[in-house]
Amino acid sequence: MLIYYSGLGIGTTPAALMQHGIDTTIVEIDPIVHDFATKYFGLPTTHTKVIQDAVTYASFAAEAGQKYDYVVHDVFTGGAEPVDLFTFEFLTDLHTVLKPGGVIALVNYHILFSIYILTK
Secondary structure, eight states, rough: OOEEOOOOTOOOHHHHHHHHTTTEEEEEHHHHHHHHHHHHHHOOSSSSEEOOOOOHHHHHHHHHHHOOEEEOOOOOOSOOGGGGGGGGHHHHHHHHHHHHEEEEEEEESSSSSSEEEOOO
């Protein structure tokens, strides 16, 4: 099973996925966030690390034909998120990288923790 996870924070969710043997690709724009999650919060190193903005990586992954069972889009900061992370083009790229039957989960903490699920 392959998961594309955008937005890291302290890495709690990706760490849990990896503990269950799920092959996880983490896309995080800020290398310091990734370093802190690994050094101070125990993020396992058994994942594919992509230090790049999610829009650019999703476009690359779509063009390269990469496929994932699940996409977890968890970039909500409690403040303002970049508009680029919710454009039709970006969401289309996320849809493109899904395997048949795959699922996109949009995690939103603004509305008392909501997860919006889109299936392919």
